[in-house]
Amino acid sequence: MQQNRLLIATRKGLFILNSEDGRTRWSLDEPVFLGHIIQHAVADPRRPSTILAAAKTGHLGPTVFRSLDNGKTWQEAQQPPAFAKANDGSTGRVVDHTFWLTPGHPREPGVWWAGSSPQALWRSEDEGRSWQGVRGFNDHPDYALRTEDPQGGTPDGPVLHSILIDPRDADHLYFALSGGGVWETRDRGENWTPLNEGMATVLADPDTPPSADTPTSLTWQPIGSSHDPHCVQLHPLNPDILYQQNHCGIYRLERPASRWTRIGRNMPTDVGDIGFVVGLHPRDTSTAWVFPMDGTDVWPRTSPDGRPAIYTTHDAGQSWQRRDQGLPERGWFTVKRQGMAVDQHDPVGIYLGTTSGEVWASTDTGESWRQIAAHLPEIYAVETA
């Protein structure tokens, strides 16, 4: 029988959900690192018994834990992500927390990538035991221009996230800065170029001509922290296709083009296309899922009108269908940027972790939903394992 596992990273520890009967019944293990803030926990597809977890614990410094036995025992990184010590007299950068973990290219066992707050990219070549900063980005002369001020607007600090590796080329990577835009390298991180053409910001939309109330002193720029991608996904079947849930809309890009298309304009106008997360069908490049949220007024970031629903597209964003069967009629939670996971089964399973500590599952490609865990702490991230 099919075995499934979900890694649930929460504000109060790591929880692991297991199903041994093909995703019907789920059991919750005892919490791991109870009381620790776990930002992200990811299993290594190259060696599935290995799990890495990014942790920050109350007032203690940030670190990364590693398990080689499916989460039974854990070891701490000998050298967690940390900036170089500044020269005497200057203010040095300090890692607040590691936010994102991505296993390396399939042909590079042992390599992992991580993103942190303040925004920086890290690489490990020894399965997460030691981490080194990627100097081509972290120490670039334009670092301060490219990234958001650590005291900037992003709650809990600006983050580097959505580290995506081209399965055809280990030197070709993308990542996203919230805020700061999408970035691409073709030389393993030595040089980075922005990939923000077509993306709106809160100040300006390149698809819309300037109007009388468009600020003239703050115009749209190809780089800069005004861009705010919330979640970017690379399609595993066709790595030339990227989907993005941005602070300002839902986008799709098909390389080698470099201009994003706002496919969220086709969402119902009373729902809009604001959200944190986007998920992709592993075998269909035209199917994607989003979980819209209220981006009006003071940005409640709960579902529009408190009516939770996933929206599905089967035609690459030309049309969207609402799917809410099984979800509560009214609910006031958020699914954060790491809070949606998609499995590889047929039919595909989709999992949502909410800020209210609930895990919702669909095992029919998003058509219907049921709750498989509740009463957990605030959920930051869900990953299949």
Added chain:
Amino acid sequence: MRVLIPTPLQSYTGGRRLVAAHGDRLADLLDDLDQQYPGIRFRMVNEQDQVRPHMTIYVRGERTRQLDTSLHECEEVVILQALSGG
């Protein structure tokens, strides 16, 4: 000298509240602690050699955040961590 370890860091010391460590300065003592209990220093002191916010260290009964504090004639170092939060 003896060092009092706060509960959030006792996972490093095998659950022990009191441990022994040595050093002429506070920085040396923290290095010695890290040798004995790998990883414990970075959770108290950041990469710029600053004691992290909400961590407090007492030497000879006086609070300090300076790693060059002398431990001359000091018999006990107390490390405390605020449990504030929610």
